Amino acid sequence: MTQPHSAQAQITLDQDGASLVNGKIRLHLTKRGKITIYNQHGTALLEEYCRNRRDLLDPKCSAIEVEAREFSPILRGLSPHRPV
Numbered sequence: 001m002t003q004p005h006s007a008q009a010q011i012t013l014d015q016d017g018a019s020l021v022n023g024k025i026r027l028h029l030t031k032r033g034k035i036t037i038y039n040q041h042g043t044a045l046l047e048e049y050c051r052n053r054r055d056l057l058d059p060k061c062s063a064i065e066v067e068a069r070e071f072s073p074i075l076r077g078l079s080p081h082r083p084v
Contacts, residue, residue, distance in 0.1 A: 030055060 009022040017030040024040035032055045037046040051062040 030058070034058070 007023045009020055012019045012021075017028060019029070020027045025045075026038045028036045028038070032050075034048050034050050034055070035046075036044055036048070039045055050058075051060060051064045055061060
């Protein structure tokens with residue numbers, strides 16, 4: 001196994017959002033919070049599946065209203081009839 005080498009991460013803020021570069025990987029975060037990760041060639045490795053009309057400049061803008069992340073509580077064994 002090869003030993004990891006240290007790399008300095010570079011963070012850039014611009015009008016579209018923010019970018020973080022660490023080694024050969026670049027992460028782009030839009031103002032709306034959508035995350036896309038690219039390799040050194042600019043090929044998207046991972047892109048959040050987000051389809052809504054909140055970011056009209058997104059090429060995948062759509063009216064189906066699918067959020068990238070949904071935050072909901074985990075109700076572990078709580079009965080729906082029992083007050084919390």
